[in-house]
Amino acid sequence: MDFNKTIVLFSALTLPLIGCTDKAHLSAFEKPIIKYKVKKVQDTVSNIPLWFTSPPKDASKVYSVGTAHSPDIQLSVDMATMNAKYTLADRINGKLDGMMKTLVTKLGSDDINSQIISEVQKVGKNVISSVDVAGYQPKEIKVYSSGTQYQAFVLLEYSETTAKQVIMNRIIKNKIVHSKINSTNAWKEMEKEVNSQNVN
Numbered sequence: 001m002d003f004n005k006t007i008v009l010f011s012a013l014t015l016p017l018i019g020c021t022d023k024a025h026l027s028a029f030e031k032p033i034i035k036y037k038v039k040k041v042q043d044t045v046s047n048i049p050l051w052f053t054s055p056p057k058d059a060s061k062v063y064s065v066g067t068a069h070s071p072d073i074q075l076s077v078d079m080a081t082m083n084a085k086y087t088l089a090d091r092i093n094g095k096l097d098g099m100m101k102t103l104v105t106k107l108g109s110d111d112i113n114s115q116i117i118s119e120v121q122k123v124g125k126n127v128i129s130s131v132d133v134a135g136y137q138p139k140e141i142k143v144y145s146s147g148t149q150y151q152a153f154v155l156l157e158y159s160e161t162t163a164k165q166v167i168m169n170r171i172i173k174n175k176i177v178h179s180k181i182n183s184t185n186a187w188k189e190m191e192k193e194v195n196s197q198n199v200n
Helices: 003-024 032-047 073-108 114-129 160-173 175-181 185-199
Strands: 061-070 137-146 149-159
Touching: 061 073, 061 160, 073 114, 073 137, 073 149, 073 160, 073 185, 114 160, 114 175, 149 160, 160 175, 160 185
Parallel strands: none
Antiparallel strands: 061 149, 137 149
């Protein structure tokens, strides 16, 4: 066998091996599945609404956001809403707690005995331990395609007036407490504010 034929034969045998070696040494980011996942993350990040990372700020309202993805568009929205409600419950908890402390402080300046103030505090704890988020409103909903699924972003809004209504409803259910504080200035102020907002 002459020298030229030997080189041709060697080249023919080694080129496929070199090709296999190149594929085996592909970096992690050059693999198709990784490229797909990176692209999917980039698309999701580019679709994030501004209100998701920077929710509105309003002293009279509570906001929370949630996101979720699903092959079903409605399920993605429902899951995102549920995620937002978890955060909302925690924030409303703090809002209600603050309101109850304010109410108790105001009651202390009226002719109310310490036993009734103690009862109001108990009512407050019951309100907070079973936070009612039913009064929320979906402020923003955005849905984008994410590969073969839907990515939903949700912004929920809960007003301070709704929170005060929750407190009032719980106190009214406790007839003894309600009969004692019904004529106080603190109660009248809260009732007036809630009623004025409901009319609007």
